[in-house]
Amino acid sequence: MATTTSSYTRTGVLEVYAKQQWHKVLATLEEDHLSLCLDESYEVPPITNNGTLSDSEPSDIPESIANTKRVVRVVKQDNNGLGISIKGGKENKMPILISKIFKGMAADTTEQLYVGDAILSVNGEDLRDATHDEAVRALKRAGKVVDLE
Known part of the structure; x- marks a missing residue:
């Protein structure tokens, strides 16, 4: 998860499984609570993997096969x-x-x-x-x- 920190707040992007599919959300951890925002208007910073930039953003899956089983x-x-x-x-x-x-x-x-x-x-x-x-x-x-x- 890419994060930015302040003295009491951490914010980053994470994936949440809800309604039978994965969603990217903006998570904000404050001193006494965690809030998740599905608002897609925010800018998503590059996601890091063990401190290195990752180019593994989800691909555009064709609508015809999204959420379907296939071999x-x-x-x-x-x-x-x-x-x-x-x-x-x-x-x-x-x-x-x-x-x-x-x-x-x-x-x-x-x-x-x-x-x-x-x-x-x-x-x-x-x-x-x-x-x-x-x-x-x-x-x-x-x-x-x-x-x-």
């Missing part, structure tokens, strides 16, 4: 991985989500995956209740042809 087959290129980074997991109380898609890599070439997509399963292995580490292991052992639900 995407990804065929890895020789000596390369899928070309995605993930975040989330059971310990974070959130689903496994694609946080970055690397240009030119296998996942990118499908043109069917988007930053923010939830990965429900890998080659039929259910990840709905997986920790982040379990999801990473499932993705690494998936083989050359990977079906992502």
Whole structure:
């Protein structure tokens, strides 16, 4: 979460799961309360990941597939991985989500995956209740042809 601080206030952008989808909100933590604002008129500062700038803003997911389950087959290129980074997991109380898609890599070439997509399963292995580490292991052992639900 990108934050700015003052003596009693912290403000930043975070994602909240409500009404069966994720929403970016402006969160303000004051001395005695937390307020969340869904007002989209504010300027969103670049989000940082462990202190480094991140270009993993959610992609524009076509309306026709937003919030629908689908299976995407990804065929890895020789000596390369899928070309995605993930975040989330059971310990974070959130689903496994694609946080970055690397240009030119296998996942990118499908043109069917988007930053923010939830990965429900890998080659039929259910990840709905997986920790982040379990999801990473499932993705690494998936083989050359990977079906992502």
